[in-house]
Amino acid sequence: MANSASAPGPVTPGGHRTGTERGAGTRPAATTAGPVLRLRDLGWSVRGVPIVQEVSCTVHEGEFVAFIGPNGAGKTSLFNLVSGICPASAGTVELDGADITGAGVHARARRGLGRTFQTSSLWAGMTVADHVRLAAQAAEGPRASYRLWRRADRYRRQVADTLERTELAHRADTLAGALSHGEKRKLELAVLLVGDPRVILLDEPMAGVSAEEVPALTALIRSVHRDLGRTVLMVEHHMDVLLELADRLAVMHHGTLLALDTPAAVMADPTVQEAYLGEAL
Numbered sequence: 001m002a003n004s005a006s007a008p009g010p011v012t013p014g015g016h017r018t019g020t021e022r023g024a025g026t027r028p029a030a031t032t033a034g035p036v037l038r039l040r041d042l043g044w045s046v047r048g049v050p051i052v053q054e055v056s057c058t059v060h061e062g063e064f065v066a067f068i069g070p071n072g073a074g075k076t077s078l079f080n081l082v083s084g085i086c087p088a089s090a091g092t093v094e095l096d097g098a099d100i101t102g103a104g105v106h107a108r109a110r111r112g113l114g115r116t117f118q119t120s121s122l123w124a125g126m127t128v129a130d131h132v133r134l135a136a137q138a139a140e141g142p143r144a145s146y147r148l149w150r151r152a153d154r155y156r157r158q159v160a161d162t163l164e165r166t167e168l169a170h171r172a173d174t175l176a177g178a179l180s181h182g183e184k185r186k187l188e189l190a191v192l193l194v195g196d197p198r199v200i201l202l203d204e205p206m207a208g209v210s211a212e213e214v215p216a217l218t219a220l221i222r223s224v225h226r227d228l229g230r231t232v233l234m235v236e237h238h239m240d241v242l243l244e245l246a247d248r249l250a251v252m253h254h255g256t257l258l259a260l261d262t263p264a265a266v267m268a269d270p271t272v273q274e275a276y277l278g279e280a281l
């Protein structure tokens with residue numbers, strides 16, 4: 001399959017697609033939501049070794065695209081390129097039609113792009129509420145301290161609302177280090193959401209989470225996507241979770257985008273099956 005793809009079908013008001021269209025060379029179906037993120041021939045090499053190669057795709061407002069692929073396929077590296085953690089060696093990243101390829105992490109965050117990481121990025125000795133308060137303050141920029149003082153009530157409400165939405169209100173005064181893995185993932189989401197990003201990149205949010213906690217975390221991510229209407233890109237290995245959440249599956253293999261289509265079409269794709277030879281999809 002060509003290493004390029006666009007939206008597969010019309011988008012309902014909730015952002016969910018109703019049809020399918022595949023790969024480069026096919027005519028994109030009409031959509032009611034415009035493109036929010038566009039990658040063109042995106043690449044990253046380290047000392048001449050290509051890690052991500054010629055990845056092109058378009059993600060539409062309100063869409064949920066899940067990235068799968070074998071270990072080392074380049075999924076996290078692609079997220080690093082999109083979020084600005086790694087500078088692209090080739091190609092471009094566009095957000096809302098603006099070229100942000102040269103923009104840093106904070107500039108991209110200010111434009112509405114947020115991400116979580118595969119490994120936990122919390123402070124064990126800081127409370128749940130303080131994590132969210134600090135993130136709210138950071139999202140305000142350099143004049144945050146003064147604004148925080150002036151708008152203490154608003155911040156209190158914002159933190160309380162975010163903890164309520166992420167089902168952590170009862171853990172507000174708990175130290176992050178005392179949370180379960182699932183709760184830590186929820187807190188990472190809370191820290192992200194308080195900054196009000198429109199496009200959210202989640203890197204393996206189920207990593208380390210116990211089987212009992214997976215359904216609640218899945219439901220929370222679904223509500224962020226559907227109820228809050230956020231555009232979500234997610235790397236995840238739990239196929240059952242992906243099939244429940246994703247409008248489209250993107251398959252990475254050896255740094256390239258091997259396929260991007262509806263889950264059913266991707267699962268039936270012989271190229272994808274060949275790439276996963278011997279591995280359960």
Ligand SMILES: Nc1ncnc2c1ncn2[C@@H]1O[C@H](COP(=O)(O)OP(=O)(O)OP(=O)(O)O)[C@@H](O)[C@H]1O
Nearest residue numbers: 046051069070071072073074075076077078118252
């Ligand atoms: N900074 C770096 N320098 C050199 N090689 C790197 C660097 N970062 C990643 N790689 C290599 O790039 C390849 C892709 O790594 P990446 O973490 O993006 O894969 P992945 O698909 O996210 O894997 P996983 O599912 O195991 O998290 C791997 O071979 C990795 O060793």
